[in-house]
Amino acid sequence: MFYHNKKLQYFTPPDNPDPIYAKKVQELIGGTFGEMTVMMQYLFQGFNCRGPAKYRDMLLDIGTEEIGHIEMLATMIAHLLDKAPINMQEDGAKDTIVGAVMGGNGARDSIMDVMAAAMNPQHAIVSGLGAMPADSVGFPWNGRFIVASGNLIADFRSNLHAESQGRLQAVRLYEMSTDPGVKDTLSFMIARDTMHQNQWLAAIEELKADGLEDTPVPSSFPDLPDKKQHAYQFLNLSEGTESAEGRWAKGQSIDGKGEFEYVEQPKPLGSEPNPPTPDPRLHGTAMTPQVPAAQTLTS
Structure with a gap:
């Protein structure tokens, strides 16, 4: 059972409306690494958790917190879209383009600038000046963004990745704003x-x-002795040998089960590919002329 508390976890209203910035904030809601992704990722990991109860409880705690973060951002977007000057913005775009042409500047560049800075029209047409489950260019949020494998260490590493990318994007949006309210709310997030x-x-x-x-995941899978020599080799497959200077190229492996080896000139271990003859009923091109499929079927 989920309960909703009407008070936000944290929120400071923006000082001024800004429909263009509202479009950018959509990335923090419905982007690949937005709050919808981490919310669904943590909740599904928690729903599917078969490990100790502390991990399941922790996952549901943070997944539920992320629901609240979406509400915070949706509220921010509602304030940013308040009294959005839709008609004025359209007129301004026209004037910008006309001015560029009259002034002898490149109209194409001006048009692209206007498109990049314009308000998302779906904020008016689709959501009635509200937030949407989409990213900053209007791409709908997709359930394929989430990871919930049932292996907790694999999932937790994915979660660390998602939070790293999410914080990076929030920091970039913080730097793009001069609004004290926006910056205060983002600083909390x-x-x-x-x-x-x-x-x-x-x-x-x-x-x-x-x-x-x-490490390595899954650790429940046994080592394969006949392939162990390949498990800790770093292969130099691009020009230059600077990669030999890294921790990944020498010394004990991170899992403590081997020694890193730097292979400066790796050689192929397999032969040239020789795919089998295609099924004639699929009408692929083979190495030699094939009997027509109809003849094959009737013979």
Whole structure:
């Protein structure tokens, strides 16, 4: 059962409407690494968790928090779209383009600038000046963005990645604004992203300490002795040998089960491909002329 508290976790209203910035904020809601993604990712990981109760409870705690973050951002967008000057914006765009032509400047560049800076028309047409489950260019949020594999360390590493990208995008949006209210609300969300990154790092360490998972994932799969020589080789497959200077190219492997080896001139271990003859009923092109499929079927 979920309960909704009408008070926001944190919110400071924007000082001024800004429909163009509202379009940008959509990325934090419905983008690949937006709040909808982490909300669904954590909740499904929690719903599917078969490990110790502390992990399931933690996942549902943070997944529920992310629902609240979406409401915070939706509220911010509603304020940013308040009294959006739709007609004025359209007239301004026309004047900008006309001015560029009359002034001898490149109209194409001016048109592209206007398109990049314009208000999202769907905020007026579709959502009635409200937030949408979409990113900053109007692409709808997609359930394929989420990761919920049932292996907690694999999932927690994905969560760390999502929070890292999400905090990066929130920081970039913070830098794009001069509105004190927007910056105050985003600063709270950035602080929570800091906590969440630390949380997933701690959870990964906890899984290891509990003896439930380790590197490589899945740690429950046994090592294959006949392929171990390939498990710790770094292959230099681009020009230059600067990669040999990294931690990944020498010394003990991170999982403690091998030694990194730098292979400066790796050789192919397989032969040239020789695909089998295609089924004539699929009418692919083979190495030699084929009997027509109809003859094959009637013979």
